[in-house]
Amino acid sequence: MPQQDNLSTGNSAGSDPSVFFLSGIPGLEAMHFWISIPFCSMFTVAILGNFTLLYVMKTEPSLHKPMYYFLAMLAIVDLVLSTTTMPKTLSIFWFNSREISFNACLVQMFFLHSFFFMESGVLLAMAFDRYVAICNPLRYATILTNSVIAKMGLAALARAILLVVPVLFLLRRLPFCLSHVISHCYCEHMAVVKLACANTSINTIYGIIATLLVVGLDLMIIALSYVKILRTVLSLASKEEQLKAFSTCVSHLCAIFMVYTPVVLTSIIHRFGHQVAPHIHILIATVYFVFPPMMNPIVYGVKTKQIRDRVRLLFRGKNF
Template sequence: MPQEDNLLGSNDTGSDPSAFFLTGVPGLEALNPWISIPLCSVFTRALLGNFTLLYVIKTEPSLHQPMFYFLAMLAIINLILSITTVPKILSIFWFNSREISFNACLVQMFFIHSFSIMESTLLLAMAFDRYVATCNPLRYATILTNSMIAKIGLVALAQAVLLTVPLPFLLRRLPYCRSHIISHCYREHMAVVKLACGDTRVNDIYGIMVVLFIVRLDLMFIILSYVKILRAVLSLASKEEQLKAFSTCGSHLCAILVFYIPNLSSTIPGFGRHVARHIHILLANFYLLFSPMMNPIMYGVKTKQIRDWVRLLF
């Protein structure tokens, strides 16, 4: 597009990162209004679903249990991730509003990465909840007290913030003498690193360490929890008891798959190497909203109290 060519020409030189420009979906600019329709629809469903989930958990006393407290935290995370990214994406598609200041870029990147890390940690906490409920049910109420749940939430938040805070400072130290155009709809750490012309090894190593030692470490402990849950369930006498025990974990297992499969596939070396760039960006936008949209649906379908309240509300 001519506008993008002008932007490229005006930002190829100089190291002042006062502003960046988002391309949206390169090559599909003419389809932006049509792409925005499903995106806006999914965004609306994510907002409606998570706000409804929070309202039901708050107003229904029978849901004042550890698992649903964790679910409320998950809904808040999903809302923050959606609200801090999608409005800017829609402004690109609707109003061609591509410019974003460097500080706003860093703020959005901070929210995306910190709350994604927090979601991973929270899924681990929910796996621990299912482990205690299945393998040590008599001590469930004494282990997962309200104070313990609050501490877990604070630890997840503190860990996410501490791990993400270095990223803006690592990016600020880099010179940006290349194009200031980001070929994406939102700001990720590596998307900004690619625009730097200095030594980015520290950024690369730190980004890989966060993915390997936090997200994948969380997944490893989740798998370990479910191995122990599986062994405990299979030791039950009747098939009915086994099915009942498995059903209590169904929604959480779906949430794990929805979050980790796209996350891990995007970090596999060579994955999607021959896939067009615009397909990568469309899938990234879809992944960003898929989990916030699906979590309320999965837990709503599996939880009778939530289903009943949704029927009353609508």
């Protein structure tokens, strides 16, 4: 890419670059078209599934309950995450459209990381919902009012924004006078930081602290809530009651597993898996932004009778 060489030369004085180049999946460039097929399929299902889920929850009065309000939040977050990454990723795979401006890169990074933190907050709120429903069912309606649900959603959003905005300011202060090729399909924070020709220890430390504050703290609280849920479920008299109570948590547990597993894997590979090929790391990191958004509406659709029945009517073209 001759543009890349000119750009590198033009920025040797240490000014911020106006353009970056996304590499896609290094080492697998010849297979980009074939890789695009499953990614495009997952993206299509994610878009259709989450919009269908939101429509069904809006039009079905029996789904106007706290659990489904949180599910609607999760669907919105999944839509933002997938639409922020996949169109650009697919344009790299199909048209070799690698160029992205520095400002567009920062905007993409803001939405990626803030809505990932938002998703973690929503999963935490859903864990609280299940905890109250099972451990304190008589007070469920008085604890989880519409006002409380709205405040929880706004708190998750505010936390995400407040933690991610400093990342953007820390990046803007860095000089980028080395390569402008981001070894990724999107503007991931550490992939961009690696291109700076200055001390980036503050960026690295802040990124780790922010992630631990969100993922580490949220996972710990979710685990504690499920310990209490398990104790309550096991104290129920019959096996039938136990299974019925715990079955309401299965979809949420699946969502937790799908969201956090790729994050933990990429974090481990990034820090300790030096022998793991870079394309494996990038594939896992890219799958994260399309696989959970695809699977969440499917899992909740299969597990929730009201959603399942409403979707059947919708696709049969009946009026309701």
